[in-house]
Amino acid sequence: MTVAALLAFDRVSVVFGGQVQALDDITLEVRKGEIVGVVGESGSGKSTLCRVLVGLMAPTSGTVSVGGVAVRTQLTQHRLAFRRRIQMLLQDAVASLSPRMTIGRALEEPMAIHSLPRAEARARLAEILRRLGLARDVLTKFPHQISGGQARRIGVARALVLGPEIIVADEPTAGLDVSVQGELLNLLLDLQRDFGLTYLMVSHNLNLIRRVTGRIVVMYLGQIVEEAPTRELFDAPAHPYAAALISTNPAVDPDKRLRQIVLQGEMPSAVNPPSGCRFHTRCPVAQPRCSVEPPALAEIGAGHRVRCHFPYSLDPRRH
Amino acid sequence: MTPPLVSIRNLTLEAATARGTAHILRGVDLDIGRGRIVGVVGESGSGKSSLASCLLRLLPTNVSRIDGQIVFDGTDLNALDDAAMNDFRGKRIAMIFQDPMTALNPLFTIGTHLVDVLRRRHPGLARDEAMARASAALVSVGIGDAPLRLRSYPHQLSGGMRQRVMIAMALAVEPDLLLADECTTALDATVEAQIVALLEGLSRGFDGSIVFISHHLGLVAQLCDDLCVMYAGTIVESGPVAEVLANPRHPYTRALLACELDDHAHGGRLVSIPGEVPDPVALHAACVFAPRCSHAIDACRASIPALREAGPGHRAACIRFEELA
Numbered sequence: 001m002t003v004a005a006l007l008a009f010d011r012v013s014v015v016f017g018g019q020v021q022a023l024d025d026i027t028l029e030v031r032k033g034e035i036v037g038v039v040g041e042s043g044s045g046k047s048t049l050c051r052v053l054v055g056l057m058a059p060t061s062g063t064v065s066v067g068g069v070a071v072r073t074q075l076t077q078h079r080l081a082f083r084r085r086i087q088m089l090l091q092d093a094v095a096s097l098s099p100r101m102t103i104g105r106a107l108e109e110p111m112a113i114h115s116l117p118r119a120e121a122r123a124r125l126a127e128i129l130r131r132l133g134l135a136r137d138v139l140t141k142f143p144h145q146i147s148g149g150q151a152r153r154i155g156v157a158r159a160l161v162l163g164p165e166i167i168v169a170d171e172p173t174a175g176l177d178v179s180v181q182g183e184l185l186n187l188l189l190d191l192q193r194d195f196g197l198t199y200l201m202v203s204h205n206l207n208l209i210r211r212v213t214g215r216i217v218v219m220y221l222g223q224i225v226e227e228a229p230t231r232e233l234f235d236a237p238a239h240p241y242a243a244a245l246i247s248t249n250p251a252v253d254p255d256k257r258l259r260q261i262v263l264q265g266e267m268p269s270a271v272n273p274p275s276g277c278r279f280h281t282r283c284p285v286a287q288p289r290c291s292v293e294p295p296a297l298a299e300i301g302a303g304h305r306v307r308c309h310f311p312y313s314l315d316p317r318r319h
Numbered sequence: 320m321t322p323p324l325v326s327i328r329n330l331t332l333e334a335a336t337a338r339g340t341a342h343i344l345r346g347v348d349l350d351i352g353r354g355r356i357v358g359v360v361g362e363s364g365s366g367k368s369s370l371a372s373c374l375l376r377l378l379p380t381n382v383s384r385i386d387g388q389i390v391f392d393g394t395d396l397n398a399l400d401d402a403a404m405n406d407f408r409g410k411r412i413a414m415i416f417q418d419p420m421t422a423l424n425p426l427f428t429i430g431t432h433l434v435d436v437l438r439r440r441h442p443g444l445a446r447d448e449a450m451a452r453a454s455a456a457l458v459s460v461g462i463g464d465a466p467l468r469l470r471s472y473p474h475q476l477s478g479g480m481r482q483r484v485m486i487a488m489a490l491a492v493e494p495d496l497l498l499a500d501e502c503t504t505a506l507d508a509t510v511e512a513q514i515v516a517l518l519e520g521l522s523r524g525f526d527g528s529i530v531f532i533s534h535h536l537g538l539v540a541q542l543c544d545d546l547c548v549m550y551a552g553t554i555v556e557s558g559p560v561a562e563v564l565a566n567p568r569h570p571y572t573r574a575l576l577a578c579e580l581d582d583h584a585h586g587g588r589l590v591s592i593p594g595e596v597p598d599p600v601a602l603h604a605a606c607v608f609a610p611r612c613s614h615a616i617d618a619c620r621a622s623i624p625a626l627r628e629a630g631p632g633h634r635a636a637c638i639r640f641e642e643l644a
Contacts (some may be wrong), residue, residue: 039506177362177534178578204508207580211589224334248512250537250566252579257541262516263509266477
């Protein structure tokens with residue numbers, strides 16, 4: 001890699017209570033200005049990945065680094081500076097605003113904590129509100145007086161007031177109507193372009209991930225099972241789980257609908273993950289080897305890695 | 320042609336709020352054909368769930384007015400008193416709720432839930448017989464190891480399994496009308512696909528009608544026979560699902576379809592519908608969508624457009640749909 005990675009996970013594992021393997025040997029790099037999507041079922045480790053990255057949780061082993069310096073080092077030596085570099089958009093925008101604080105106070109609080117010069121802070125806030133299309137009178141309101149779409153934009157504003165380099169967005173459009181999600185995504189894309197932001201975006205919405213990300217990481221039971229450029233993943237998923245996930249996304253246009261691969265059963269427990277390949281219990285194309293030998297995450301093309309003994313054996317396009 | 324199972328005419332629902340009277344449903348007309356799966360889509364606040372609540376008359380206490388007719392197989396439900404209405408609930412009309420965790424009682428086993436529902440439908444049913452049927456109901460929704468699951472409590476099941484239990488409970492009733500309100504929204508994509516495949520399979524062996532409420536157009540397109548698009552307490556377009564999606568006549572339906580992130584090229588601007596959903600407290604004397612519609616003209620703001628024929632079985636509430644086609 002010629003350009004140094006802005007974010008790097010190096011063999012990161014997180015184990016809860018000595019039993020639950022929430023993340024298992026995650027190695028991942030994100031370059032400046034990239035938009036990387038993370039998909040997977042609940043319990044696959046997506047949120048743990050975000051938490052470890054922003055420093056809300058320490059990895060059990062391995063290192064997470066931002067700008068080449070370990071997050072743990074930055075947290076102990078330059079805590080506030082680190083917090084300014086990386087901000088998180090929380091999933092429940094309304095619940096993440098204190099009901100007792102006006103929107104104005106909620107937005108000014110981070111600037112006070114980071115002791116930004118008042119005049120500069122005010123000017124920055126005004127600029128952000130203008131960009132987000134929020135009228136100034138929103139500042140005097142309380143969270144219960146604003147709509148869900150406005151609360152989302154306030155969340156974006158609060159993440160941006162400190163001028164971060166990296167935004168971790170956990171389900172940025174969850175709970176939004178389709179009629180307004182486009183507006184929010186346009187905004188996130190504009191901000192990315194204008195401020196050179198880097199996004200790590202977690203979502204269940206495959207259409208969204210397909211539309212806005214350049215690269216996708218597919219997770220299953222705490223592991224990365226596939227990582228690929230977005231278009232490549234949607235055109236030809238190599239891992240059977242990725243293939244199933246993509247096939248189950250129903251298109252409005254019947255001609256574009258794929259043959260659905262309906263998986264049997266549900267995700268096994270992370271306390272006692274299956275032997276061999278963790279996906280073999282639900283995999284429609286599993287072979288005897290899969291239940292014995294755990295596959296490694298192997299490179300199968302430029303920027304394309306897959307954790308499967310028999311990649312491309314399940315194709316949602318083949319009827 | 321056989322008459323529809325449910326014929327809703329001019330259904331109006333109002334509720335008293337601190338800000339005044341909220342108009343939740345503003346004169347809804349809808350037919351639900353026998354054996355049809357009718358998808359209901361629309362933004363939050365459009366009245367989708369309220370429509371389902373009216374069919375069961377499970378309404379909040381602040382409802383101040385309910386008007387119009389809901390003719391269910393020859394009986395006007397709105398004319399019934401509460402006791403008579405109770406003979407329909409959980410017997411001829413059943414509902415799958417959105418959140419199975421709050422709809423299942425944490426203190427009772429899955430078996431108790433199913434037996435309760437079965438005994439309500441068939442009073443006097445022996446417990447052994449009810450348990451046998453409960454077990455069969457679980458098997459029919461793809462839950463293996465039914466005897467064990469009958470003894471389980473809701474918290475011991477996964478989200479997908481709980482939703483299957485909800486479906487088993489609704490189907491055990493053998494209703495003529497099944498209401499499914501966002502019943503897959505809380506589930507993961509691969510589990511959602513399992514539940515939808517299950518509903519598709521079950522609907523073939525089920526001769527009742529299904530009302531499937533969802534905000535996911537792709538899902539509705541795949542599962543449903545008919546589609547009904549709601550906006551601000553009114554139906555703006557309805558008809559056979561393939562016809563409405565291939566040839567939408569109302570500007571709101573078109574705008575909704577344009578917002579789908581479906582498959583368009585990477586990059587490019589994403590589409591949204593400018594403006595906001597109208598305030599339910601406001602009264603309307605014009606097309607409800609006019610303030611956000613890019614095709615609105617003076618005539619649109621002069622009177623409420625009727626839901627009129629736009630093709631075979633296809634109706635749209637827009638005065639301009641011929642010229643906009």
